[in-house]
Amino acid sequence: MSARVMLKAGSLAVLALLATGCGRATDVTVYEPGVYKGPKDPLVKMHATAEHKALLKERFTKGQTDR
Amino acid sequence: MARMKFLCDSERCIECNGCVTACKNEHEVPWGVNRRRVVTLEDGVPGERSISVACMHCTDAPCAAVCPVDCFYTTDDGIVLHDKDLCIGCGYCFYACPFGAPQYPQKEAFGVRGKMDKCTFCAGGPEGKDNSDEERQKYGRNRVAEGKLPLCAEMCATKALLAGDGDMVADIYRERVTKRSGRPQSWGWLTAYQEDV
Numbered sequence: 001m002s003a004r005v006m007l008k009a010g011s012l013a014v015l016a017l018l019a020t021g022c023g024r025a026t027d028v029t030v031y032e033p034g035v036y037k038g039p040k041d042p043l044v045k046m047h048a049t050a051e052h053k054a055l056l057k058e059r060f061t062k063g064q065t066d067r
Numbered sequence: 068m069a070r071m072k073f074l075c076d077s078e079r080c081i082e083c084n085g086c087v088t089a090c091k092n093e094h095e096v097p098w099g100v101n102r103r104r105v106v107t108l109e110d111g112v113p114g115e116r117s118i119s120v121a122c123m124h125c126t127d128a129p130c131a132a133v134c135p136v137d138c139f140y141t142t143d144d145g146i147v148l149h150d151k152d153l154c155i156g157c158g159y160c161f162y163a164c165p166f167g168a169p170q171y172p173q174k175e176a177f178g179v180r181g182k183m184d185k186c187t188f189c190a191g192g193p194e195g196k197d198n199s200d201e202e203r204q205k206y207g208r209n210r211v212a213e214g215k216l217p218l219c220a221e222m223c224a225t226k227a228l229l230a231g232d233g234d235m236v237a238d239i240y241r242e243r244v245t246k247r248s249g250r251p252q253s254w255g256w257l258t259a260y261q262e263d264v
Contacts, residue, residue: 034132036140038150041193043212048143053069055214060231063221065239 070145072233075119079227082117086219086228093218094207100170102186103219119228122168122186123259130160146188151205156180165258189217237264
């Protein structure tokens, strides 16, 4: 008798396990291909400012133009 | 909008390798990796030309297009940078790059590739704070954050190598070509930026 109960319980457990495989996970992270996914570079923000651009232009004029 | 570009004037390059040394020294580039190198064509015969080659920071970078983990990003000024934490060392970028810029440190056995290394236009990488120890160790010095330009160009003795705002670089080169009455040979520009000087 107890073996029957155990068999039933076992088969129920197996069924429950199998059923979990049929579910759809809702917390999947979908990434857009071709989009950078790493941490942000602080330089990008600084590089976009007009002051920084002017600084680099001045540096270029001082150091690399022909005399 | 300003767009950062490299230009090597082959009429002026004397193959001194000063740019290569400067780069290696400034960024403490590992053994076996050369972010910049000088290529000589027709070596030893009349008409010999030398060109300093590194990552050209292409407009439509093929390395970024083929990267399976999307570890590349481009700054507002067109500098192409990459994240070594995301890089898996697959080598696709190496095959895609028309300039042979991406390099791999050969430290491990059985040809296992490490993280890709390439010229950063002296702009470091995405490592917390600019010029932090971690950034220096992984990508080298971040000169752009300090308001400076790539050292290879800044210390070029003959000013053959120019690095900076693309329009300013093109103006200088055009003026030189006009003075010496030749044809412009802005090597690599058409491939990298889809436009000539």
